[in-house]
Amino acid sequence: MADQQDDVCALLNHADEPGLERAIAKARELVDRLDNxxxxxxxxxxxxxxxxxxxxxxxxxxxxxxxxxxxxxxxxxxxxxxxxxxxxxxxxxxxxxxxxxxxxxxxxxxxxxxxxxxxxxxxxxxxxxxxxxxxxxxxxxxxxxxxxxxxxxxxxxxxxxxxxxxxxxxxxxxxxxxxxxxxxxxxxxxxxxxxxxxxxxxxxxxxxxxxxxxxxxxxxxxxxxxLPVYSRQCLEKKYNTFQKAVWALAVVSGGIAAAPVPGLSAACDVAMVATFFTTCYRSFGLDDNSLTKLGMRVDKPILQMVKESKLVQAIAGKTFLSSQFVARLGAAGIIESVCSLVPVAGNIAAAGVSFATTRSVLLEGLKELYRVALQVIEMAELT
Missing domain, CATH: 3.40.50.300 (P-loop containing nucleotide triphosphate hydrolases)
Structure with missing residues (x-):
């Protein structure tokens, strides 16, 4: 539990705002700005x-x-x-x-x-x-x-x-x-x-x-x-932009977990993570249409190579999340439910678990999609 409380403290310090509610409000504002x-x-x-x-x-x-x-x-x-x-x-x-x-x-x-x-x-x-x-x-x-x-x-x-x-x-x-x-x-x-x-x-x-x-x-x-992915530099700019959203989404996840509603946090986390990965997938040009056009232009089987990624397969197949990410979010949801049984301190611990797990899953998935997109750029010789 101490580790989860440390995560929430780090969350609040990074927000530069006192209090969990203000940090969550700030994170929601950032997420809304990024999406809308x-x-x-x-x-x-x-x-x-x-x-x-x-x-x-x-x-x-x-x-x-x-x-x-x-x-x-x-x-x-x-x-x-x-x-x-x-x-x-x-x-x-x-x-x-x-x-x-x-x-x-x-x-x-x-x-x-x-x-x-x-x-x-x-x-x-x-x-x-x-x-x-x-x-x-x-x-x-x-x-x-x-x-x-x-x-x-x-x-x-x-x-x-x-x-x-x-x-x-x-x-x-x-x-x-x-x-x-x-x-x-x-x-x-x-x-x-x-x-x-x-x-x-x-x-x-x-x-x-x-x-x-x-x-x-x-x-x-x-x-x-x-922007279309036209160079490695462009891809890196996109990657850095999506990294900004990871922390904000994790904070929102922690705020939802602090609410004493059984099952709410896990459901929201899965939806948020799936939406985030789908947005990255499209922005990185990993959808079938983009890859097919690129493959025809450079005369290389790029689409087949990309499908080797389990996360890309999941998004392309509209299941959106690979099995290991679903399992981790589900396990975190169970821990959060147990923590929430303890008044006040339990809610803080649940927020920490949700924040840490969601952040970890988002970062790992983002890095995976970036890795695949980088392979595409290298294969297509888009320097």
Whole structure:
């Protein structure tokens, strides 16, 4: 019992709040923020700039997938349209018509697109940024929002330049210099060179780092969790974000165990752990659809290799938890029930057992899913 009381004391100290109830309330707030935070990303640019392809890539989709934003050389975005993230519906990428198009005149564009509805703007161009793009950036600044310039289709520029004998580094530097000169009246803000077909190359990681720095913590975490796994660095960011949730979920588990309701804690723990693992599984790109597409792209049997993990098998089979985790949570529930028979001290001991067991199970499962996802990245050679 002393060990369990030590766990609760550590829990309270880490919360930096006096009292179990306040710690639980703080943990519940964190869990709610992680699961329900709303993030609205606006993407705009001229016709043919590649903004719809970028919207699809950001959501982990190809242009031909069901639910993908329509793409084309002409203006395919004729109205404001939201594209919810496939596994995180509270994260929405808004494909906006370009400023100065037929139905969205420059003078009324800010009002027409309801600028205040978005957390930040991504302005996409495949060549030079236009006068209208600069005008929009100035309006975004006035409304105290952030904007990020993306120069798209960089892979095509490099391929074209290499046929003329120009190196990749020289091409990238020239494009960046030209763009910053083009945007001089805005103070030459950073321009991120992106290929939507190869997110792991060029400046996508730098764009992500800028977004993480500028966004509030809760929205930054939602952004990271929603990204497709395009590199080892991206996977590690996701892993670190999910680690933040482990402690909060364990605290909530301890609070439920302290309530004198037989069987409640074990049932809630199983549900919380299963939901957490399923979220990680999808965010890490371990679902069948994601792995099948990746396997076809790299011509390797990735799906079969992943299914060797018992936890992945359980989630894919919709049993959600492997047998050893269910057994540990069940055993903890029995101990908690016995502890709760002892007034006050028993409730504290039950909270400690639940906190320690849930935290251990969550961390082990998270590490297992991370290990499998890392194997996928290595096999697919996504450095």
């Amino acid at each position: 935070v709303v993030l609205n990303i606006a993407v705009t640019g001229a016709a043919g700039a590649g903004k719809s392809t970028f919207v699809n890539a950001f959501r982990g989709l190809s242009d031909t997938d069901e639910g993908a934003a329509p793409t084309g050389e002409t203006e395919t975005t004729m109205e404001i349209r939201a594209y919810p993230h496939p596994t995180m519906p509270n994260v929405k990428i808004w494909d906006l018509p370009g400023i100065g198009t037929k139905n969205f005149k420059a003078k009324t564009y800010v009002k027409d697109v309801k600028l205040q509805n978005y957390d930040f703007f991504i302005i996409v161009s495949e060549k030079r940024f236009r006068e209208y793009d600069i005008m929009l950036a100035k309006e975004i600044q006035k409304n105290k929002k952030n904007f990020y310039f993306i120069r798209s289709m960089i892979d095509q520029d490099i391929a074209n330049a290499e046929r003329r004998g120009v190196t990749e580094n020289d091409t990238l530097q020239k494009i960046k210099n030209d763009c910053q000169e083009n945007l001089r009246e805005l103070g030459s803000p950073p321009v991120f060179l992106i290929s939507s077909l190869y997110l792991g190359r060029f400046d996508f990681s730098e764009l992500l780092s800028a977004l993480e720095t500028d966004l509030p913590d809760r929205k930054s975490d939602a952004l990271v969790r929603s």
